[in-house]
Amino acid sequence: MRYSRAEALRYLRAQANDEAAGILVDTVFLKLRNEVQVRHVLQKHSCTVLEDGVLLDCGVKFTSRSLAKHLEGCAEVLLLAATLGSKVDVAIRRLALGSVAEGAAAQAVAACLIEGYCDEVQERVETTLKQRPRFSPGYGDWDLAEQRKLFAILECEKKLGLTLTDGLMMAPSKSVTAVIGLSESVACVWNKCMQCGNTSCPYREGS
């Protein structure tokens, strides 16, 4: 399991050199690590990038100009869904009940673990093509409701036990779905926050 103290501290909005916070996230990582049940499903599709979205070979179209821009030059995409499982949610609630600091640190550590897991899954993909950064429903102008399309294609409920609430939130909550463009070259250096309109987001990377 890939755990980075620095990443966890960033999600916790702590200073990188905060020793006490570092100990806090490390402690919480030890409490969480046995609760994690990672799973994922990954599919490769060929696609056509349109002006206002992307058309997949299975006939599904994702409508989003930001996504289309992000996938410019890609003839194939990976569709990914991954989750840490519902025991992590239970553990986060349990930790938060005893200590708000541990609760918040658990959120941060879990966020770091699921992102790290997605990275690992992507690294195992055998391809000569380059992978663009993950792009998820809700980024840029990509309507969160399109999450349902991704769920249907990947059969997230059946394969992962990953579900959507009526409010389009994922349950278990520490989960990721994403589209990853595949191309000969990475068009430019992307970071996942750059497409997002929320410039005041405290978690924004780079800028």
Place this chain on the structure above:
Amino acid sequence: MNFRDLLGKELLFFDGAMGTMLQARGLKPGELPELWNFTHADVIKEVHTAYLKAGVNIVKTNTFGANRLKFVGTDIKTADVVAAGVRNAKEACSGFEKTFVALDLGPTGKLLAPYGDLPFEEAVDIYAEIVRAGSAAGADLVLIETMSDTYETKAAILAVKENCDLPVVVTMTFDIDGKLLTGGDVAAAALMVEGLGADAIGFNCGLGPAQMQKLLPQLLSFTSLPVVLNPNAGLPVEREGKTCFDVGPEEFANLMYDLIGEGVSVAGGCCGTTPEHIGAMITKCKGLPAGGSRPCNITAVSSYGKAVVFDKAPVIIGERINPTGKPRLKEALQNEDYDYICRLGLEQINAGSHVLDVNVGMPGIDEAAVISKAVPALQAITDTPLQIDTSNYEAMERALRLYNGKPMLNSVNGKAESLEKVLPLVKKYGAVVVALCLDEGGIPLDIAGRVAVAESIIAKAAEYGIASRNIVVDPLALTISTGGENAKVACEVIAAMGKRGINTVMGVSNISFGLPGRELINSVFFTLAMQAGLSGAIINPQSKAMMDAYYSFLALTGVDDGCKEYVSRYADAPKISATIVNEMGLFDAIVKGLIGESKKAAAVALQSEAPLDVINKYMIPALDFVGAGFEKKTLFLPQLLMSADAAKAAFDVIRDFVGGSGDANGEKVIIATVRGDIHDIGKNIVKVLMENYGYRVIDLGKDVPVETVVTAAKEHGAKIVGLSALMTTTVAAMEETIRALRKEVDCKVVVGGAVLTEEYAQSIGADCYAPSAVSAVNYVNEIFSK
């Protein structure tokens, strides 16, 4: 011929995959396969027929995902889809001998509350609709399959049992480590499924035959039911971004041959299997004997996550969630403060409880309503099994029904009314029940009398179909202050039941009622009872004397192999230091976020100052200092939260000092995460901060309907309502909540959440936008001019 007549008596064969077969015939990813029951009925029947020709006995209807959640926004009726699915299967079966149609129920596609947002009863209702349609259309049995969540499985089994008399087979999907997606293991799931009255149990999907072979022994040992295996054609392998199954028909048949020999009664296939796989298996295995049922003498309870077996080491049942003599818990129950109840649970788990007793009965509350919230609240934070402790039959049924796992129930006794009311519930919900040795004649004083009552309860339970392994006898400890023989009688009843192979459980501390130095008597009596063979003890696990007795007993009797547990517990026990070095003031302790120091400092301060002074002179200034630092960005979120925890710990010391209701007089603030939103970490941080400032926070929880917020605001006359929403999709619910509040209540509304901004907050009509927990508290302080 009836399915039940053959089940377990001769080897039967299920068909293989439907989904992958349809995909090969043009079903698109994301397309609902169940609609092919109308549009491609011929293709569906062709798949069924291919399997029937291969020799299967049971075909699964193409109704795996046919539930009303999938058809929202269309005019498709679930009942029609299900009826068409059954009809196709029945038509295909005509002309084939000894064949049955299994109404196929898959997962709803939603995670049940409190883990997701589908209410348990709604899940039952969704399945009930399918079951009624399927049985009316003529299904021969129901197959609940590919279940990865015990709670959803329970909802489905109840729906079947309550809506038809068909046999029900349950197959669940475990991963290679033997875990469900929701974390449960084979034992926990099997105990629950058999308890709820399934006819057969097994595994399907997820794994191939080779991986299922590793999990099969566990299943065989934890259930007496006939076992069903429907594996995939091997583990799914990702290749070129596609899922592939690599086990071919011959290999599949060989692997299944070995598995069937281990005790399987029904065999078939799941993803990746074809009529060729199933045909090869049938050719190879036909005529092998069916595994059938096996005796199982395990007494165990389970939660969604794990099983607790009554075995060599006595099971510790934490008794502290019981309001008798606990003013703080009574107050929490009246205020529906489930966080407090959960903390009581966690403390006991950390102290070594294997099971938690849950008793919320007290005058003036609706016990059934409270226990139906307390049980899910506890199960949302722990997988420690619960013992439902009530004499209120309505509360009993509600709690047993909502419980996720195989419950423990306290209790039934030998009185006719108790037997009549409780035993049917024990049977229906598959509980392990505590049988008290008392009846209309009271508690017999002698050993023979108590054993006779226990025997009569066991006999009566057998009439209801309840096995004696699901009964644990409580000999009833009466205080030795009124009868010198009482301890001896209890121990001898334990020994007598042990000889009959019946487990026992006892509330140990009653033995010392009316005496001084109770822990002394209790811990020695506990040792005596364990020596007599006590299987479970209802005790306070936070009593050091009791747990010392427990761990010593396990070490002395060799149950604690190599004294490992004992050594790990006692070898590094800290020596209690006589002097406290570097005593820290409360202000500094809170600012530094040191929980232990804060508690000590609060206790020291209370020796010389009034509780209110301690709060106003040290706590509030410390919180203000930290809050100001956070706003100025000289302090960051982790310090703020650690200080909040430290202040909370100090506040608890003060509350205990003044005796319970420390905040009953505080100004009331209502907080909630709005409807549709299940993220509550931010709201919980705000809650703790506000409580530290002495406010009485009425926390309505997450996913809170508009009306609930309005009703609570009116009822409590709250001046301030705080609302949280994390996602753009739920800000609409926030706006709606504010609008409804404006119509009926005169209050200020403060809002927060990741996607909100000052302008956004204004546009939806909030009085204040709080970008952080500190700013929310500052606003509340301002309104109450603190």
